[in-house]
Amino acid sequence: MPVKKPPLLALLLGLIPFAAMCFSVALWDRIDPIILGIPFNLAWLLCWIVLTTLCLWAALRVSAAREKNDDGAS
Amino acid sequence: MSSSAVSMAMIIGIVGLGVAIGFLAGVRRKMNLEQWTVGGRGFGAVLMFLLMAGEIYTTFSFLGASGWAYSRGGPTLYILAYVTLGYVVSFFILPEIWEVGRKYRLQTQSDFFNMRYGNKYLAAFVCVVGVTFMIPYLQLQITGLGIIVNVASFDGIGRTPAMVISVVLLAAFVFASGVRAVAWISVLKDVLMVFAALSVGIGIPYIHYGGIGPMFSALAEARPAHLTMPGATANLGHTWYISTVLMTSLGFTMWPHAFGATFTAKSGDTLRRNAVVMPLYTITLAFIFFVGFTAVLVVPGLPDGDLALLTIARQSFPAWLLGVIGGAGALTAMVPASILMLTAATLFTKNLYRPLFAPAMTDDQVAKMARTMVVVLSVISLYLATHSSATLVSLLILGYAGVSQFFPGVVLGLFWKRVAMPGVFAGLVAGVGTVAFLVLTHQDPFLGWSAGFLALCLNFLITAILSLLTPAILPQQQTQNLTKPNERAIA
Numbered sequence: 001m002p003v004k005k006p007p008l009l010a011l012l013l014g015l016i017p018f019a020a021m022c023f024s025v026a027l028w029d030r031i032d033p034i035i036l037g038i039p040f041n042l043a044w045l046l047c048w049i050v051l052t053t054l055c056l057w058a059a060l061r062v063s064a065a066r067e068k069n070d071d072g073a074s
Numbered sequence: 075m076s077s078s079a080v081s082m083a084m085i086i087g088i089v090g091l092g093v094a095i096g097f098l099a100g101v102r103r104k105m106n107l108e109q110w111t112v113g114g115r116g117f118g119a120v121l122m123f124l125l126m127a128g129e130i131y132t133t134f135s136f137l138g139a140s141g142w143a144y145s146r147g148g149p150t151l152y153i154l155a156y157v158t159l160g161y162v163v164s165f166f167i168l169p170e171i172w173e174v175g176r177k178y179r180l181q182t183q184s185d186f187f188n189m190r191y192g193n194k195y196l197a198a199f200v201c202v203v204g205v206t207f208m209i210p211y212l213q214l215q216i217t218g219l220g221i222i223v224n225v226a227s228f229d230g231i232g233r234t235p236a237m238v239i240s241v242v243l244l245a246a247f248v249f250a251s252g253v254r255a256v257a258w259i260s261v262l263k264d265v266l267m268v269f270a271a272l273s274v275g276i277g278i279p280y281i282h283y284g285g286i287g288p289m290f291s292a293l294a295e296a297r298p299a300h301l302t303m304p305g306a307t308a309n310l311g312h313t314w315y316i317s318t319v320l321m322t323s324l325g326f327t328m329w330p331h332a333f334g335a336t337f338t339a340k341s342g343d344t345l346r347r348n349a350v351v352m353p354l355y356t357i358t359l360a361f362i363f364f365v366g367f368t369a370v371l372v373v374p375g376l377p378d379g380d381l382a383l384l385t386i387a388r389q390s391f392p393a394w395l396l397g398v399i400g401g402a403g404a405l406t407a408m409v410p411a412s413i414l415m416l417t418a419a420t421l422f423t424k425n426l427y428r429p430l431f432a433p434a435m436t437d438d439q440v441a442k443m444a445r446t447m448v449v450v451l452s453v454i455s456l457y458l459a460t461h462s463s464a465t466l467v468s469l470l471i472l473g474y475a476g477v478s479q480f481f482p483g484v485v486l487g488l489f490w491k492r493v494a495m496p497g498v499f500a501g502l503v504a505g506v507g508t509v510a511f512l513v514l515t516h517q518d519p520f521l522g523w524s525a526g527f528l529a530l531c532l533n534f535l536i537t538a539i540l541s542l543l544t545p546a547i548l549p550q551q552q553t554q555n556l557t558k559p560n561e562r563a564i565a
Contacts, residue, residue, distance in 0.1 A: 003170045003488055014162050021155040022319045025312050029148070029302050031294050037287020039294065039301050045154045046360055049353050052158050056165050056350040063346070 007066050010059040017052040021045060077393035078228040084397025085226055085404055092262050092405050093247055096255035131267055132211075132410040133218025135359055136403050137380045138466030143366025145379030145465070147297075147305025150363060153467075155319045158353040160326025165349035168327055169342030170488050176337075182417075183333040183480065184425035190487040191495040194429050199499070200480065201425040203506055204330035205418045207476030211329075212418070212455040213462065214469040215411035216241055218380075219404060220459065225384040226400035234460050240407075245452040248412045248419075249445050256412045257338075263409050266402035268358055274387055274399060275361020279368045281390045289368050296371060314519050317527035318471065324530070325478025331417040380466050419447035472513060475526025479505035482530075482537040490541075497540030505533030 028044045035043040135153070142150040174180065178189045183204060188197035216237050223236035231239075247255075279289040294301060304311040327333065339345050362383070369382040373389065376382055384403070388396050423444040428435045435443075464472075482501055486493040508529035512518050518525035 003173060005489055006166050011166070014166060017162050018159055021159060022316055022323075025303070025315050029151075029312065029315075031298060031301050034287075034290065034294075037285065037290055039290055041148070041151060041302060042154075042360065042363070045151060045158075046357060049154065049158050049356050052162060052353045053350055056162065056353070059165065060346055060350055 007062050010062045013055045013059040013062070016055050017048060020048050020051070076228075077396075078226070078230045080393040081226045081228075081397035081400060082223075082230075084394055085223070085401040088262075088266065088398070088401025089243070089404050089408070092259045092408065093243075095262060096247060096259045098258075131264070131355070131358075131406060133215050133403065133407040134211075134466050134470045135362060136267070136270075136406050137218050137221060137383055138214070138470065139359055139362045140366035140369070140383035141378075141380035141465060142467045143363045144369045144376070144382035146307050146310065146467075147300035147367075147370075148303040149305050149307060149310035149315065150366070150467075151303070152315055152319050152322075154356060154359060155315075156322040156326070157356045157359070159319060159323035161349045161352045163323055164327045165346055167485060167488065168336050168345040168349070171327075171333065171484070172336050172339055172342045172345055174488070181334065181337060182421055182425055183328075183330045183484075184421060186333070186487075187483060187498075188425075191483075191498060193495050193499070196495060196499050196502075198426050198430055199502065200483075201421050203476060203479065203502070205422055205426075207473045208330060208414050208418045209451070209455055209458065210464075210469040211473040212411055212414045212451065213458045214466050214473075215407040215414070216244075216455055216459040217462075217469075218407045218466060219411075221380060222384065222400045222403045222407070225381065225388060226396055228388070237456060237459055240404075241452045241456045244408055244411055244415070245448055247408070248415045248448050256409055256416070259405065260409055263402070263405035266398070267406055270399045270402035271358045271361045273395070274383065275364045278365050278386055278390050282368055282372050286364055289364070293367055293370060300370060301367075309519050309522060311522060313522040314524060317519075317524040321478050321524050321527040321530055322471070322474045324481045325474045325526070328477045328480040328484065329473075330421055330477070331413045334417050334420075335413075378463075378465075415448050415451055418451055419444040422447050471518075471524075471526070475509045475513065475518070475524070475529065476506060478526055478530055479509065479533050482534045486537060486541070492544075493537065493541045494544035496544055497537040500540055501533040501535075501537030504536050505529040508532055 029041045031039045031041070033040055038046070139150060139153050142153075171186070174186065174189070178185075180186055180189060182201075184197040184201040187200045188194060191197075219240035220233040220237035223231050223240065224233040227236075276286070279286045283289040283292055290301075300306055303315055327336075336345065365383050365386060366379075369376075369386045373382065373386050376385060384396075384400070387399055391399070420440075423440050427443065428440060479502055482505075483493075483498040487498070506529070509526055512520050512525035512529070520528060
């Protein structure tokens with residue numbers, strides 16, 4: 001029953017947002033510099049929401065490429 | 075017309091429109107169990123997107139997030155991180171859950187545990203834990219509805235009668251329709267929610283400070299500590315942030331209703347694409363934060379932070395606009411509450427009552443009893459909502475602490491051959507026990523760590539160790555454990 005594990009590259013792409021939005025909180029949790037009127041911590045997170053979508057989009061391409069290869073092989 | 079009549083008329087109009095859309099969507103289909111719970115398993119990307127958005131953006135994000143920005147400050151930022159990271163986790167596991175669900179015709183989370191571990195007591199326990207921790211989430215929605223009606227009626231309708239009215243309406247609605255109706259109401263709800271979020275998030279700071287930037291400068295000047303962690307709290311610092319974000323983002327897909335919604339998708343790829351786009355929707359939450367931060371200096375000293383958004387909206391906007399915002403808020407409570415009730419009622423009947431007490435029940439009887447359960451659940455959560463003073467956010471964190479305990483059983487079950495029933499069962503019991511103990515003795519956060527996260531670590535450890543100690547099952551025995559393969563695939 002266990003299913004195929006996701007490709008390693010896709011997993012690494014998924015880890016990037018965790019590093020940026022979670023583990024590194026001590027590095028970016030401050031008010032200055034204010035960006036477009038928004039405190040730095042809030043601006044950082046908003047920026048990473050967009051970058052997360054990019055990471056996942058790349059992971060989607062990686063997964064799709066692997067499925068294509070698998071189909072070709074079988 | 076008085077202000078309260080105008081705003082209440084708007085709310086009633088919007089909710090009425092929502093209910094009408096719901097009934098129209100449900101009326102032409104024969105409601106058997108499969109239709110009522112998983113919508114016949116044929117939701118494409120659009121409906122799926124709507125259903126998922128309908129579940130995530132709840133009263134919690136509307137009133138709770140602004141309430142915490144107002145009363146706690148910096149720690150509220152955890153919400154932006156956990157929702158986004160929750161989608162990252164869902165990208166990797168939901169398509170796999172969907173695949174297994176299609177293969178073995180699963181409808182619920184308990185079905186998954188039953189199929190993977192072949193033990194009906196584990197499945198029943200999963201069901202009990204799931205339903206128990208959905209109750210604070212349901213309670214949260216009902217409290218939110220009460221606040222909306224109370225503030226929008228300019229205190230003309232008390233909070234308790236407002237909650238009673240909301241619950242009756244909600245139960246009637248869920249009773250008559252099913253998951254498809256809920257997905258369609260989400261259309262109206264989402265349009266209104268984005269409109270409401272932008273109008274309050276931009277309008278309110280503009281009215282009081284001339285813009286979002288000046289609002290933050292004023293707050294940074296007057297209360298600089300409020301904008302970073304631990305904000306206005308003593309114990310919600312960086313350790314709490316990391317442990318809570320991890321616990322909630324892993325728990326994100328473990329809600330029984332989110333798990334169940336997975337099975338309504340047409341393909342695993344639909345779910346993957348959804349996970350790519352959904353984080354962008356989280357940006358609207360920032361606008362809700364802006365309102366909470368504005369309220370800090372404009373309406374200081376509110377007894378309950380969850381009142382902040384509506385109180386400042388009432389002060390800043392004409393009555394009709396307050397009504398539209400209230401109506402959007404009411405739908406953001408009703409849509410998720412319907413999904414929660416639907417899932418909890420089906421789970422209880424199909425995965426707890428039938429297998430343990432009445433194996434002879436037909437699917438039609440299950441559907442009938444599930445509808446009765448909707449009424450029971452409504453009464454329980456109404457009772458809790460009228461007797462509790464917890465903030466909306468802390469109710470949600472409590473729910474997450476519970477449901478995130480399913481994560482080891484689900485994820486190891488999907489990706490690790492060796493994981494075995496005794497380990498999963500013991501881990502789950504230990505995890506839920508730890509959560510119950512720490513929460514009931516008021517020790518969450520425990521030494522700065524989120525209680526749910528500590529419980530999850532213990533749970534993982536026990537699951538992994540006991541699984542390694544359990545002798546590996548031979549392949550032919552394992553196939554025997556997998557009940558009922560997909561009849562459709564054979565046909």
